[in-house]
Amino acid sequence: MRVRLGFAVAAVAALVVAGCSSNGSGSADQKSFDFWSFSGINQKAAVEEYQKKHPDIHVKLTEVGSSVETAQALTTALAGGKVPDLVLIQGDDMPKFVEQPQNFVDLRTLGADDVKKDYLDWVWSQSVAKDGSVLGIPTDVGGLAIAYRKDLFAAAKLPTDRDAVSKLWPTWDKFIEVGKQYKATTGKAFLDNAGTSVFYQAVQQGDMKYYDADRNLAYDHSPQVKRAFDYGLTAAQAGITAKLSSFTEAWSAGMTKGDFAAVAAPSWMLGSIRTNAPTTKGKWDIATIPGGAGNWGGSYLAIPKNAKNPKAAWDYIKEMQSPQSQLAHYVSSGSLPSTPSVYKDPKLTSFKDPFFSNAPTGTIYTNSLLGLKPFYIGPDSSAIGQEFLNAITNVEQGKGDPAKAWDTALQNIKTAIGK
Template sequence: MRNSGIVATLAGLALALTACGSDAGDDGTTTLTINVFGDNFSLPDNRALYDEYEKAHKGIKIVENRSDFGTHHQNLQARLTAGSGAADIELIEVGQVSGFIGQTDKFVNFKDESVDTTQWTDAIVQRASSADGGTLIGLPTDIGGLAMCYRTDLFAQAGLPTTRDEVSALWPTWEQYVEVGKQFTGTVADVKWFDAGGHVFTGILGNEEETYYNADGDLIVEDNKVVKDAWDLTVDAIKAGQSAALAEFSPEWNTGFQQGQFATITCPAWMMGYIQGNAPDTKGKWDIAKIPGGSGNWGGSYVTVPSQGKNIDASVELAKWLTAPEQNIKLFKSIGNFPSQSSTWSSTEVADFTSEFFSGAPAGTIYPESLENAPSQVVGPQSGVIGNTFAGALNSVEQGTDPNEAWDSAMEDIKAAAGEG
């Protein structure tokens, strides 16, 4: 959810989301279109990466189209249903991919394309696979992991420890994170403990196996104690004045980064790139500590090739190249998107990577440690929508809505989205 996902502002193309795959032009050039979503999800608008591919593959031109999270996935579904209009390559967020699994005939099956799936964990591959495992509709891009990014300067002003090991020790649990927030709140003028309740809520659930759906695919969100407990703890923190109440990916949220309006933020790996891109002047003021609970995940996407495309072979080759370990490592080192290939985590390029922007934090070890004990999370057809619904509901609490009313309203919206209303 995000939302999922993307980043630092890099030079590139952002065309209207009306383009679809095309045949070779009059000059023999084949244009491959890629539809992506959000300001902060995988496959950033990275012209340098695309240029590298074009240079090595004469006659290929890559055009990226971007829209917001919800519009992107809704448009993809509409175009799949219509049988035309989809891009050559379409990005699907991890919380949305299960909603497309039942339409395997509308995507290229990467099991038929000589892809080595052992480079990813079984759980990552399974999410984009048919129930019998015979069809794989998407190749994984990044994986989130979870950590906590924090402002060392604001911690110092509040009299809190500033080194990442000392800070990590402050919050072995989310309850203790909220308690530290109570110590911080009010000590630094015009600065809150965290950016938005929705991010705390998502972080808490990032270490749970079953949240919105169970392993049988049943919607369990309303009766799942871990979800209600996460809601209640987040509401407690909001009531204690800890939230800056900045809706994610809003202009106000971006300003919050730039002006130091909050001291901590739940920080999947892709968040590093977002902070660097939106608040470059804060370089050296951030560091990265462990997430409360020690592990968890938030985020990830899949590259898919709709079968309606006119450039299937070329699209498959580009998809395989974009999700290869070499490219994923480059993206991690440039913007923070952590490679989904577990085979890369112990490589020198990843394991030894430290972020100068984040005070030399060893991001190459922090995120795999977070993922090492993280559960294989159950994701359902509307997981992404549900996450966004909760983020909006908690934002309404931050604006004064009664928490019980916000919860009830969220349940109604979730059931309607899942077709149970």
């Protein structure tokens, strides 16, 4: 989920030019294929595992860069460059490609209908185009939870047991009240920021987000969006945050120093905490998200229309994204499966994360996914969410008027997306 843009243009240009001039790549025979992925999610290990089982197949893996850079490279290639046979697309980027079914293989022609039952229905639906084409197979999901510092909670005379902590905040209102209690006792910030740790989480809970079921824009009248925005705004005004934007250097440093006691932690966030604050091992634990359920994140494997070897790419998808393969990948990397049949498997239910006080992360995160309903994520979802976050951040930083924040966000969204 972390975004790096510094070298995006150069990375995209170099990759596409190299692709256009390439001769004799991994797609030279019908068993081999080119695979584009973004970095940081250990696709190399999955490819190596596949090639051990199939030594006659060569997979040319290219880690393009961040998820944003990979999506940019794919967009450029689809416009006239050499496309890969297989590409990994981050969930936030998938909506704009779902609007382009003509540029991708309809995976139903390769057997997608036969495996549909293996995946969470609401995840599957987000890669289905309006004409019914299936454009991607889900590789993982991002169940929601809250990571908290046990030592800092103890200093604030709050419970530290994960079950007791979870009971503190059945709702977002209660969560904010706990933050106020923590601040009153310690004089320190409870959360990193209101935008990511409150708004971005609350808006993922429910059955409608920025678009309605008919794929029409609904961000300006969706009760769920307004409610999530109000939660974020309340947290921003309550003075309970460290005002540290997620994934910045200051945020990473603050995590290590204990500048905040809790942070929203979709399943993929645990890796960021380990990387950015390695000296805090054993000080963290995981509690349930207010509201109990939700998802933020996940990725899809897709096959561009002009792929040289779509059958070879599909064979890889079918084998490496099966329920048992996703389970094995979870055990080795922490990538949460999108296949609910493994959610009760002992390998998942017994998994405990020593960095987070041996929290049963598999059970915590999969429980947050059950019962979710499908909702449409449209091509402008990322831009819309960013403007809502910006409005909350401005209030948090003392640069925005809380009374005008909602209207300001709506106006900025209309400017950003032209709708």
